[in-house]
Amino acid sequence: MSQFLTEARNGAVLTVTMDQPETRNALTGNSAVEEFVALCARVTADATVRAMILTGAGPVFSSGGNVKAMLRYEQDAPSPDTIREEYRQGIQRIPRALYNLDVPVIAAINGPAIGAGLDLGCMCDIRIASERATFAESFVKVGIVPGDGGAWLLPRVVGMSKASEMAFTGAALTADEALACGLVSRVVAHDDLLAEAMALATQIASNPGGVLRMTKRLLREGMGSTLDSLLEISAGYQAIAHLSPDHHEAVRAFVEKRTPKFS
Known part of the structure; x- marks a missing residue:
């Protein structure tokens, strides 16, 4: 089985x-799950990575699940318990790993992001779209439900009304429509996509790595916490940050009117 993910390093940014592309970067029927889980574990353990870009090779970001492989549910008729466990031990491991990754992640969406491919983009912190990108929460079109966390992820990105419209119709959005509803933060010329993502990732990575990770964790915690709970966590993180060498360097650099040099 060929490798699903390839990596390139540019300073503190991992692409x-x-x-x-021959499978439209489908996330099932290959080693995608294992590779995403291993990648996230490695990146979390590597303090020198301060930002990550996720994109797709070829004309498609990701087509999500391999629809042709779904013929087995009619032909082999596995039990419901078997299918449920396949999801738990299979594609559901990607949102558990990627959504909870400490490092800020930019999805550079180069083409169609369909079904679980759209949900994959929603697991990232920032989404930048090529003008050629399209987006569809299309599970209903093949008679299934979002099995990879899309029903939790998408409403948090675009709101419940828009998420419901997308999930109930399965209709695709253009890049400009995705921008209008907040699914992506910018749309750029196709040939400029990776350069734009790298520029943003480099800007992010110029900040202290430990503070970036704590900031992302606070944003994640805020999705499900009360204000009081989040304030308590924030106070603890702030105590760590105030005593860090990077904070001391940032304050000195500000006072001395120079660019900080973080560890």
Whole structure:
């Protein structure tokens, strides 16, 4: 089985490419799950990575699940318990790993992001779209439900009304429509996509790595916490930040009117 993810390093920025264009970068029927889980564990453990870009090779970001492989549910008729466990031990491991990754992640969406491919983009912190990108929460079109966390992810990105419209119709959005509803933060010329993502990732990575990770964790915690709970966590993180060498360097650099040099 060929490798699904390829990596390239540029300073503190890691660019990860889904590299099976022959399957439209499908996330099932290959080693995608294992590779995403291993990648996230490695990146979390590597303090020198301060930002990550995720994109797709070829004309498609990701087509999500391999629809042709779904013929087995009619032909082999596995039990419901078997299918449920396949999801738990299979594609559901990607949102658990990627959504909870400490490092800020930019999805550079180069083409169609369909079904679980759209949900994959929603697991990232920032989404930048090529003008050629399209987006569809299309599970209903093949008679299934979002099995990879899309019903939790998408409403948090675009709001419940828009998420419901997308999930109930399965209709695709253009890049400009995705921008209008907040699914992506910018749309750029196709040939400029990776350069734009790298410029943003480099800007992010110029900040202290430990503070970036704590900031992302606070944003994640805020999605499900009360204000009081989040304030308590914030106070603890702030105590760590105030005593860090990077904070001391940032304050000195501000006072001395120079660019900080973080560890």
